[in-house]
Amino acid sequence: MSDHTDRVPLRDRLRAIPTFATELPEFAPDRAPDSPVALFVEWLEEALRSGVPEPHVVNLATADAAGRPSSRFLILKDVDESGWRFASDSTSPKGRDLAANPNAAIACYWPKQGRQIRARGPVVPEPPERSAADFLARSPEARAEALVGGQSEPLVSAEERAAAVARERERIAAAPDTVSPTWTLYTLQPESVEFWQASPDRRHIRLRYDRELSGEWRRTLLRP
Numbered sequence: 001m002s003d004h005t006d007r008v009p010l011r012d013r014l015r016a017i018p019t020f021a022t023e024l025p026e027f028a029p030d031r032a033p034d035s036p037v038a039l040f041v042e043w044l045e046e047a048l049r050s051g052v053p054e055p056h057v058v059n060l061a062t063a064d065a066a067g068r069p070s071s072r073f074l075i076l077k078d079v080d081e082s083g084w085r086f087a088s089d090s091t092s093p094k095g096r097d098l099a100a101n102p103n104a105a106i107a108c109y110w111p112k113q114g115r116q117i118r119a120r121g122p123v124v125p126e127p128p129e130r131s132a133a134d135f136l137a138r139s140p141e142a143r144a145e146a147l148v149g150g151q152s153e154p155l156v157s158a159e160e161r162a163a164a165v166a167r168e169r170e171r172i173a174a175a176p177d178t179v180s181p182t183w184t185l186y187t188l189q190p191e192s193v194e195f196w197q198a199s200p201d202r203r204h205i206r207l208r209y210d211r212e213l214s215g216e217w218r219r220t221l222l223r224p
Ligand SMILES: Cc1cc2nc3c(=O)[nH]c(=O)nc-3n(C[C@H](O)[C@H](O)[C@H](O)COP(=O)(O)O)c2cc1C
Pocket: 057, 070, 071, 072, 073, 074, 075, 076, 086, 087, 088, 089, 092, 093, 094, 095, 151, 152
């Protein structure tokens, strides 16, 4: 195997990887629901039924006050007519980005179905009681890590960190409703949502929903 990979240049091996090779689902944009949330939920249910691995992992792109972007994957907690919900620490880099610039974008790709969805809009923090409910639904390990805090800061001492996490585990055991004051449930309120359905003949179908001032969604088909 290493012989083969040694001989074939990386760029050629990348080019040889098939995309959209599987049997892909149908998408008839003229029969799509009026709301992009309804279509997202439809696609997500189909992804869950057909065993797409971790379809709830989405990419979140934010930008800082200077407009410098960064993105990372996180767990989608819920979606409804208010928008796409995710949770993180407000003191993390993404939390600081969102405080300085609430405009963000979420994207996901489900290769098994050749489907990409992206949503863009402002992100708002949910009230503390909703963030607390999300926090308390997490595992004790995840809660202890979050209580120690400092996400994305340099790890100076693994031992000290482990000791701090162990202390937080004890605190949680003694007071199970302990909540991190900075853990935040956020909602991305969509202004525009695009659904992209791959087609093996490359005539990909793209449908974008744009929210109008009236609150209605305008639908536009896009060139692939
Ligand atoms: C599959 C997966 C799920 C993740 N879920 C979350 C999550 O729900 N919330 C979170 O804050 N970080 C989550 N992370 C970690 C983030 O990707 C990221 O490393 C962390 O939040 C720090 O990001 P930041 O430095 O941009 O703030 C997840 C990572 C992966 C790979």
